[in-house]
Amino acid sequence: MSHEEQIDLRIRRTHHFLQEAMIELITEKGFEAITVGDIAERAMINRATFYRHYQDKYDLVARIFEETADSLVAHMLPFHKDTDQIDLEHPPEIWVQVFEHVAEQRHLYRAMLGKNGSPWFTARMREYIVKLILENEQRWKPSAGSRQQIDQALPEALPVMQLSHVLIGTIVWWLESEKRYTPRQIATWFWHFAFYGYLSARGYEVPLPGKDR
Incomplete structure (x- = not known):
């Protein structure tokens, strides 16, 4: 696997974790109550990583x-x-x-x-x-x-x-x-x-x- 493919795989994995975290949290507490911190914590990544991929939770939903x-x-x-x-x-x-x-x-x-x-x-x-x-x-x-x-x-x-x-x-x-x-x-x-x-x-x-x- 090339270096570019490894990077792409990591990006897709991060996106998957964040999206799954969002869906789980919506079910548990509702969309309006969710914060970026909640999503990052559930996905087990830091906030800086979240903001490298999405602007905010609305951008995540859009994607x-x-x-x-x-x-x-x-x-x-x-x-x-x-x-x-x-x-x-x-x-x-x-x-x-x-x-x-x-x-x-x-x-x-x-x-x-x-x-x-x-x-x-x-x-x-x-x-x-x-x-x-x-x-x-x-x-x-x-x-x-x-x-x-x-x-x-x-x-x-x-x-x-x-x-x-x-x-x-x-x-x-x-x-x-x-x-x-x-x-x-x-x-x-x-x-x-x-x-x-x-x-x-x-x-x-x-x-x-x-x-x-």
């Missing part, structure tokens, strides 16, 4: 979010173009992949999005979800009918913001639930709500359950 979002994108499978397969019992695979990712990182999301978590992380997560919804809305349209403006006063940004809150609420409920539900189950139930609520609010004709289109 955790960036790495988490990058991980989700890196592991997301290509979306199938066969949109005829998208119906109420077969949610778009992107949502299944999102919940699979959450399941793999459940320790992180439960800490960051829970009642003791980071409001900053939650806000960034919501922004990221809004982007995902808008990017994938075009893929949902074949499952619905034509579109019409049902309420001229309805702000166009409101339905997507409402749905982002629903998704985060679904994630938190799932992670805190005592029962074990699979990512595909949760994705399907979320999709039921999104299909009827979001698409209807956006003005699409959505078929009722059990009714022929």
Whole structure:
């Protein structure tokens, strides 16, 4: 192993220890009560080392979010173009992949999005979800009918913001639930709500359950 590789390994190890310390402390005492000293002590490093890597605890949370979002994108499978397969019992695979990712990182999301978590992380997560919804809305349209403006006063940004809150609420409920539900189950139930609520609010004709289109 070269000298540069050894340095890179040490940096990644330090980042891992600091991030794990942050997550543990959030679970124990809440984000707002945590200090840089607490994080450094839990990670068994000194404060000077912390500040060589991060500006403050908010910067650490920002980096955790960036790495988490990058991980989700890196592991997301290509979306199938066969949109005829998208119906109420077969949610778009992107949502299944999102919940699979959450399941793999459940320790992180439960800490960051829970009642003791980071409001900053939650806000960034919501922004990221809004982007995902808008990017994938075009893929949902074949499952619905034509579109019409049902309420001229309805702000166009409101339905997507409402749905982002629903998704985060679904994630938190799932992670805190005592029962074990699979990512595909949760994705399907979320999709039921999104299909009827979001698409209807956006003005699409959505078929009722059990009714022929």
